[in-house]
Amino acid sequence: MDRNQLVKWLKAPAKMGHKYSLHVVYFCTGCGIIEIPPTITSRWDAERFGVIPVATPRQANIFLITGYVSVKTLKAVIKTYEQIPEPKFAVGFGSCPINGGMYWDSYNTIKHLDKYIPIDGWIAGCMPRPEAIFIAVTHLWTLIDKDMAEGYKKYRRNYKDYRANQEKALGKLEWPPLFSINKDKDD
Amino acid sequence: MVVKIIQIILYPLMALMIGIFFLGLARKIMARIQWRYGPPLIQPIIDMIKLFNQNSVSHGFMFNFGIIFSLVGSVIVVLFLPFGGICPLSSSGGLLVILYIMLFAPLGVALSGGEGANPNISIGISRKLILALGYEVPFLLAILAVMTHYETISIVEVVKIQQNAGWAIFSLPLFLSGIAYLMILPAILGLRPFDMASAPQEISSGPMAEYSGKFLALMSIEHAFGLFIGIALFVNLFLGGASNALIFFFKMLAVFTALICVNAVYPRFRIEQALKYLWKWPTLLAFTGLVIVSVIGR
Numbered sequence: 001m002d003r004n005q006l007v008k009w010l011k012a013p014a015k016m017g018h019k020y021s022l023h024v025v026y027f028c029t030g031c032g033i034i035e036i037p038p039t040i041t042s043r044w045d046a047e048r049f050g051v052i053p054v055a056t057p058r059q060a061n062i063f064l065i066t067g068y069v070s071v072k073t074l075k076a077v078i079k080t081y082e083q084i085p086e087p088k089f090a091v092g093f094g095s096c097p098i099n100g101g102m103y104w105d106s107y108n109t110i111k112h113l114d115k116y117i118p119i120d121g122w123i124a125g126c127m128p129r130p131e132a133i134f135i136a137v138t139h140l141w142t143l144i145d146k147d148m149a150e151g152y153k154k155y156r157r158n159y160k161d162y163r164a165n166q167e168k169a170l171g172k173l174e175w176p177p178l179f180s181i182n183k184d185k186d187d
Numbered sequence: 188m189v190v191k192i193i194q195i196i197l198y199p200l201m202a203l204m205i206g207i208f209f210l211g212l213a214r215k216i217m218a219r220i221q222w223r224y225g226p227p228l229i230q231p232i233i234d235m236i237k238l239f240n241q242n243s244v245s246h247g248f249m250f251n252f253g254i255i256f257s258l259v260g261s262v263i264v265v266l267f268l269p270f271g272g273i274c275p276l277s278s279s280g281g282l283l284v285i286l287y288i289m290l291f292a293p294l295g296v297a298l299s300g301g302e303g304a305n306p307n308i309s310i311g312i313s314r315k316l317i318l319a320l321g322y323e324v325p326f327l328l329a330i331l332a333v334m335t336h337y338e339t340i341s342i343v344e345v346v347k348i349q350q351n352a353g354w355a356i357f358s359l360p361l362f363l364s365g366i367a368y369l370m371i372l373p374a375i376l377g378l379r380p381f382d383m384a385s386a387p388q389e390i391s392s393g394p395m396a397e398y399s400g401k402f403l404a405l406m407s408i409e410h411a412f413g414l415f416i417g418i419a420l421f422v423n424l425f426l427g428g429a430s431n432a433l434i435f436f437f438k439m440l441a442v443f444t445a446l447i448c449v450n451a452v453y454p455r456f457r458i459e460q461a462l463k464y465l466w467k468w469p470t471l472l473a474f475t476g477l478v479i480v481s482v483i484g485r
Contacts (some may be wrong), residue, residue, distance in 0.1 A: 017237030021230070045223040047214070050230060055387040056307075058399040061241060085242040085399045 018061065018087060019141050020050040025060035025084070027077060030067020032094045032127060039130040049137055057083040062140075068096035068103050069110040075170055081117045082178050086152045089120045089144075091136060098122050115165045118151030194275040195266060202265045202419075205436065206411025207231050209418075213447050220451040231411075235404045243400025246302050250397075253299025254405050260291020261412035268419045269343055271432035281340040282330060285420070292413060293319055296394050296406075303397035311393020314458050315384035321465035322374040328473035329364040332480045333424050336360055346428030354427040360483070363476030365425040367469040372442075374465060375417045377410075378450040383458050418442050 009016050026036050040046045040053055054060050057080045069077055081090060092113055095101035100111035113119060120143065123136045143149035155162060159179045167173055210231040218225025227233075245251055266276045267285050293315060300308040333355065337345050349355055356365030374381040385393045398406050422428065422438045429435035456464065 013236050014240035017233055017240055021234045021237040023234075042222045045218070045225070047218060047226050048224045050226055050233060052226075053387075055391040056396045058244065058397055059392070059395070059403055061237070085244065087241065 015144060019144050022049070022051045022062045022089075022137065022140070023054045023060045024051055024062045024064050025055075025057050025080065026053060027063065027065045027080060028067075029065060029069055029073050029077070030094070030096060032066030032096075035093075035127055035130055035133070036064075036066065039133050044130045044134070046133070046137075049134065051137060057081075058085065060084050061088050063088060063090040064093055065090070065097050065113065066093040068094075068101065069113055070108050071110065071169060074110050074116060074166075077113075078117060078166055079175070087150075088152050089140060089149050090117055090151055091121050091123065091140070092119050093123045093133075094128060095124055095126045098124060101126060110169065116162065116169065118154045118162075120149045120151045191275055194273060198270065198273055198275055199262045199265050202270070202415045203408060203411055205439070206408075206413075206415040207235075209414050209443055210407070210411055212443070213450070216444065216447045217451050220448070231407065235407060238404035238407075239401050241400040243402050244397075245402070246304070246397060248302075250299050250302040250402075253295045253297070253302070254402060254409070255295075256298065257292040257295025257409050258405060258412070260288055260295060261409060261416065263291075264288050264416050265412060265419075267342070268416065269346055269423055269428060270419060271429045271435040273432060274343055282334060282342050282345075283340055285342065286327070286330070289416070292409065296409070300394040300397070305396050307390040307392075307396045308394050310390050311384050311386075311396070315394065317458055318374055318381060318384055318461060318465075321462045322371040322469075324466060325367050325371050325469035325473040326375070328470065328477050329368045330424070332361060332364040332473065332477045335477070336480045342423055346423055349427040350430065354425065356425040360480045361425070361476065363472045363479065367473035367476060368421055368425060370469040370472070371465060372417060372421060373446055373449060374461070376414055376446065378446055380449075380453040380456045381461055382450075383455055383461065386455060414443070415439075418446075 026033060028036075036053075038044055040051075046052070051062075057063070061084065063081055063084055065077060081088070092098060096103060096109070097113040097119070100106070100109060103109040104111065110116065121136055121140060123132050125132060140149060156179055159177070163173075163177055208228075211226075211228045214230060215225045215228055264285055267281075267288070268274070297312045297316065300312050333345060334340055336355075337348050339345060339348075345355075352358065355361040356369075373379065377384060383389075385395060390396070395403065395406055418439045419435075421442060422435060426438050426442070429438060
């Protein structure tokens with residue numbers, strides 16, 4: 001852990017801040033949330049990595065979707081993701097957000113979550129153990145270090161396509177677009 | 188004169204450092220009580236660096252102004268509080284000024300949060316103001332007892348008398364008032380069992396619900412100042428102040444550690460339970476203390 005390296009702090013304080021202060025908003029969509037209480041309490045203690053749960057998306061910078069996403073939940077997922085201030089990271093937890101998991105032929109769940117919001121990393125498994133969350137956190141640190149955890153920029157860049165996908169799944173959306181749609185491809 | 192100007196600039200910064208240190212220490216002590224390793228001591232600073240580099244959403248002029256208002260109020264109160272030998276504005280004002288300006292901080296938060304137009308914020312602010320209504324009564328009674336006993340409204344004088352006559356909390360007439368102040372101190376600082384105003388599990392951290400990025404960082408700075416003010420006032424009035432800054436800091440540290448131990452083990456009151464408690468035992472003790480001071484203490 002390089003939290004104590006002064007040179008890195010002086011060189012890029014913002015990046016180090018984003019690395020070591022991950023405020024998580026947990027989206028309890030499915031059974032995955034049962035792995036979160038042992039992760040943040042005494043048994044595995046996520047707070048030593050600077051990972052703490054917060055109550056509202058405004059205060060968060062990492063979004064953890066734990067479990068399957070039904071069509072109705074997708075609306076809330078998108079709204080929550082858009083409320084988190086940039087830079088933000090989204091992580092899918094369990095196999096259901098990746099490709100539907102055991103709900104692969106369900107008529108009412110979303111199979112590929114990354115069609116609707118950009119996901120920076122996946123934690124595979126059904127269920128993943130709490131240790132897997134810590135491995136994900138260290139992977140996220142590496143990604144932030146190499147400037148690769150840039151899902152929010154991807155969302156901004158390809159907002160037109162994401163919005164089209166969202167409208168395909170949900171019908172007409174009742175909230176206005178987050179960014180202007182006509183602006184094409186430039187940041 | 189030059190020394191005074193340097194003090195006025197540096198003293199709030201030092202108060203802020205101490206407040207942030209307390210925030211980090213609180214998380215570490217809580218973690219150790221719960222048998223966890225806990226975050227590093229500098230975690231609040233890391234959080235603040237992150238928050239200042241994050242985007243933020245403003246909800247209008249009052250939203251920005253309220254935070255600045257409460258921060259300015261806190262800084263002014265800090266300047267009036269003696270910290271060991273340091274007190275830049277000791278000659279002007281006293282306890283009465285502190286009592287007036289201490290209201291700025293919660294009012295500013297209320298103004299700012301009201302602009303956020305989130306129902307959770309409204310609930311949080313109403314709880315905070317009701318709680319303030321609860322602890323102001325014993326707080327004023329206890330401070331009135333101190334002013335009556337020492338026959339002065341200057342907080343520097345109170346500290347000076349205690350240097351010779353011993354700590355107020357162990358002297359006979361002010362014993363009950365000191366106990367009453369200690370009982371309401373968690374309510375003033377917003378620690379458990381009185382943290383219903385910012386309950387993350389019930390009302391999404393109440394007044395803080397709409398703050399993001401640098402606004403949230405300013406709110407944590409305001410919280411750090413609040414911790415400093417509440418504890419420093421108690422140390423000055425009842426624990427005898429101190430002749431140098433180091434002893435004063437250790438007294439504050441001892442009080443804060445005790446409060447955090449209470450914070451770690453007690454669950455949260457409901458707001459009406461808190462009001463019932465605050466208006467019963469601390470008020471009774473503070474009132475008895477005031478009667479003893481004004482009748483027998485002479």
